[in-house]
Amino acid sequence: MTAVSYTVKDFKSEVKPVWCPGCGDYAVLSSITKAFADLGLEPHNTSVVSGIGCSSRIPAYTNTYGFHSIHGRALAVGAGLKLGRPDLTVLVAGGDGDGFSIGGNHFIHACRRNVDMTYVVMDNRVYGMTKGQPSPTTEPDWDASAMAPAGGTGMTPFNPLSIALAAGANFVARGFAGDPNGTAALIADAIRHPGFSFVAVMSPCITFREEQRDWKSIVHPATYEPTTDASQAARNLTTDDGFNIGVLYRGNRKPFGKEKKASASISNLEAEFAV
Amino acid sequence: MTTSSGSGSVSIALCGSGGAGVMTAANMLVDAAAEAGIYALFGRSSGPQIRGGEAAALLRMAPEPITSVDDTYQILLAVDWQNVNRFAAELPLNKESIIITDPTAGEVPEAISKSGARIVELPMKDLAKEIPGGRPNMIALGAVAALIDFPVGPLTEILGKSLKKKRADAYEASVAAVKKGAEAAKSLGPCRKLGKAKAGGGKRWTISGNHAAGLGAIRGGIKFCAAYPITPATETLEYLSKALPKIGGVFVQAEDELASVNMCIGASYGGEPSITATAGPGLALMTEGLGLSVASETPVVVLDVQRGGPSTGIPTKSEQSDLNIAVYGLHGDAPHLVVAPSSIGDCLFTAQWGVHLAEALQSPCIILSEQSLGQSRAIIDEPADIAFVGKRVTAQTPAEGEVFKRYAITNSGVSPMPIPGTPGCQYTADGLEHAESGTPSSQESDHSKQLDKRMRKLTTHDYGAHWANIEGEGDIAVITWGSSTGAALEGVERARADGVNAKLISLRLIYPTRPEQMAAALKGVKKVLVVEQSHLGQFNRYLRGEYDLPAKPELINRAGPLPIRPGEVHARLLSMGK
Numbered sequence: 098m099t100a101v102s103y104t105v106k107d108f109k110s111e112v113k114p115v116w117c118p119g120c121g122d123y124a125v126l127s128s129i130t131k132a133f134a135d136l137g138l139e140p141h142n143t144s145v146v147s148g149i150g151c152s153s154r155i156p157a158y159t160n161t162y163g164f165h166s167i168h169g170r171a172l173a174v175g176a177g178l179k180l181g182r183p184d185l186t187v188l189v190a191g192g193d194g195d196g197f198s199i200g201g202n203h204f205i206h207a208c209r210r211n212v213d214m215t216y217v218v219m220d221n222r223v224y225g226m227t228k229g230q231p232s233p234t235t236e237p238d239w240d241a242s243a244m245a246p247a248g249g250t251g252m253t254p255f256n257p258l259s260i261a262l263a264a265g266a267n268f269v270a271r272g273f274a275g276d277p278n279g280t281a282a283l284i285a286d287a288i289r290h291p292g293f294s295f296v297a298v299m300s301p302c303i304t305f306r307e308e309q310r311d312w313k314s315i316v317h318p319a320t321y322e323p324t325t326d327a328s329q330a331a332r333n334l335t336t337d338d339g340f341n342i343g344v345l346y347r348g349n350r351k352p353f354g355k356e357k358k359a360s361a362s363i364s365n366l367e368a369e370f371a372v
Numbered sequence: 373m374t375t376s377s378g379s380g381s382v383s384i385a386l387c388g389s390g391g392a393g394v395m396t397a398a399n400m401l402v403d404a405a406a407e408a409g410i411y412a413l414f415g416r417s418s419g420p421q422i423r424g425g426e427a428a429a430l431l432r433m434a435p436e437p438i439t440s441v442d443d444t445y446q447i448l449l450a451v452d453w454q455n456v457n458r459f460a461a462e463l464p465l466n467k468e469s470i471i472i473t474d475p476t477a478g479e480v481p482e483a484i485s486k487s488g489a490r491i492v493e494l495p496m497k498d499l500a501k502e503i504p505g506g507r508p509n510m511i512a513l514g515a516v517a518a519l520i521d522f523p524v525g526p527l528t529e530i531l532g533k534s535l536k537k538k539r540a541d542a543y544e545a546s547v548a549a550v551k552k553g554a555e556a557a558k559s560l561g562p563c564r565k566l567g568k569a570k571a572g573g574g575k576r577w578t579i580s581g582n583h584a585a586g587l588g589a590i591r592g593g594i595k596f597c598a599a600y601p602i603t604p605a606t607e608t609l610e611y612l613s614k615a616l617p618k619i620g621g622v623f624v625q626a627e628d629e630l631a632s633v634n635m636c637i638g639a640s641y642g643g644e645p646s647i648t649a650t651a652g653p654g655l656a657l658m659t660e661g662l663g664l665s666v667a668s669e670t671p672v673v674v675l676d677v678q679r680g681g682p683s684t685g686i687p688t689k690s691e692q693s694d695l696n697i698a699v700y701g702l703h704g705d706a707p708h709l710v711v712a713p714s715s716i717g718d719c720l721f722t723a724q725w726g727v728h729l730a731e732a733l734q735s736p737c738i739i740l741s742e743q744s745l746g747q748s749r750a751i752i753d754e755p756a757d758i759a760f761v762g763k764r765v766t767a768q769t770p771a772e773g774e775v776f777k778r779y780a781i782t783n784s785g786v787s788p789m790p791i792p793g794t795p796g797c798q799y800t801a802d803g804l805e806h807a808e809s810g811t812p813s814s815q816e817s818d819h820s821k822q823l824d825k826r827m828r829k830l831t832t833h834d835y836g837a838h839w840a841n842i843e844g845e846g847d848i849a850v851i852t853w854g855s856s857t858g859a860a861l862e863g864v865e866r867a868r869a870d871g872v873n874a875k876l877i878s879l880r881l882i883y884p885t886r887p888e889q890m891a892a893a894l895k896g897v898k899k900v901l902v903v904e905q906s907h908l909g910q911f912n913r914y915l916r917g918e919y920d921l922p923a924k925p926e927l928i929n930r931a932g933p934l935p936i937r938p939g940e941v942h943a944r945l946l947s948m949g950k
Contacts, residue, residue, distance in 0.1 A: 112811055141793055141796070141798055142792070156800045161798055162799070163801065164641055164668070164801045164802075165802045166637070167803055170630060170634040170661065170664075173598075173632075173634035174635070174641070177596070177636055178641055178642045178792075180596070180598075180635070181596045181638065181639030181642040181643070181644035182639070182643065182793075185642065202630075203627065203630070206627035357617075357621070357622065359618065359619050359620030361618040362619070363591055366587060366619070367587065370577040370583070371577055372407070372576045372577060
């Protein structure tokens, strides 16, 4: 059998995205499919799982096995799939509202469970699909929303990377949609890394957060080297400017789950109950 | 189904506070019954404490298979009376009953003594002191066994099996205590005797409903379970956590019920038949995921071991009050499967069948068990080896030029479902309404076609005779489900002995409905009695809403935890038969 190699195009579907022109998610879709192709994966042995939201539409735009599930539950669906089918490559994708608000508990437990899968969050600091409400990562003073109180929510934004680290994620990186090749490399690195790998991608929503157009002039390569030291990583993540791009933490925890191996038959199980 | 409505059945309640050893004594008696060729049903009742506190072992033994508790207990033995008032209502006695109390335990509580049962004293604690290492619970065991003429050989054998390995002196002390208890029982007066074991019985099992459901699920092909601990479903989870890895499956404890059902859906999408087990509050959280299972046509099985509700309700006690949420709890038009076991042994059959149906029909299947089935142990005839194993219609790589459509409209309504890894069949499973290809669609035509298909696959499936257990003939029909079936059946048999003929219809397939089969079953029936353990009468409302019944039913319904008793059904049938 000759090995078939697949190109980026092989990983993209014919379905036209619902995203607005200029949405950062187009680039992230390209980064994900490029990472798959660069890693030499096969579309039929790869799976993209998501929840609900603009970015969560992504499975339909890939030509892999996909699951567009329920708002907030993508990581649970993805973990079940990976634990049931360890042979597949599982990538979970979604947005900041999906992952950090309604799915916040699953996010924390996915980090600590450390199932060998990759989580790509397209963070635009707003609920786009419902037309512009503050999300967990929205700045406290943002109030250009029909639903936000005047002067903003006043709430401290969720810091997904330091929470991921504190909860036990095995790989933490930050990417930017405006740098698709760099993001593709981060995602490929994350997929290769054993255990739960988290890639937060700053993905501008220029429809509801036009000011995010400025991100491209603010982001910069990480000012520090990726570390395997969690306490150093914690200091970095809580003190940096939030615009550092790159791998920020690389852990060495053992992934969750044991090799599946049958040691008994159903008759053996039945025998336990026989009088 | 057979019952123990004949003579020879004895019911015994053993009470004592934590550490008194009444559960140990009851377990030994049940094990000895198994050894002796006797059938037994063993439930328990306790207060809300996590460990210790007052508890009652509730036993019924008979020479024939037992599916129901009896109307009263012939013997209530208490090593002490601490807090027994908390469940006195669950210990019905009458004038023929015997209350055995320890003189040091103080006055028999009014809630118990008002039954008019004969009160006798047995100095269990003092007698135990006469034996080095002797324990009052073993005196109690010996006394009860002697009172009902329980065969001595099997009891001694069980003492040996359970104690000898640990400590020879404990074994000898227990044998001596049992003997002493038996001697002391001679002065306690007459008592109903246990019937003699029937010769030539087949192989038998001793199993709880929660274990039976777990094993049934595995027999049906389950390979994956994600779950969150909850009373009274935990024993199924404990069982699966050990059993699944043995057969090459996976068990994972999830962070909550939202995660458990969605993990199951993920694993099932991957081709691994999946189950989760929970109780009412967990089922409420899972309804969102079950909707996803319906829309994406990803099979998943949910075992709901019902307990008193609503909200946290009464976690340790039984009720049949999750029927509404199981049938109607999903948003949107979301037909799915709901099945219910009617006995401890049937937990195995129904769980296995439920897995088979979920897989065949690519649907969620809710199995409505109950605390009284799940957490009770019974001696049953070895369950038949039924052929139901979950088998999906899978899709294969399409021929050159053909495009795979995951949600293709088919006559059966079931569309081939590929297992990830199959080249050329990549699709996106979706909770969004979709076209046949799986691509999201908000068009009316796709919506109505997919709704039709998802309903058709369930309503046109051939469920065979398993949709209900139907027993007997008569112009009265008793329609029931779940654990109430046992009491209803015994009530029907007693009424028959009194010349009133009724037919029992116990539904195993709750949803979808089987209107034609029900019409056939109700042919010639003039009166209907519905029996259920729900304050609201959920089953009665469901039947009246979904089925054409020959007349407005009479109803025996009650909230948990008090079980429906055969005598109630018997009495109502006699009055209906007049």
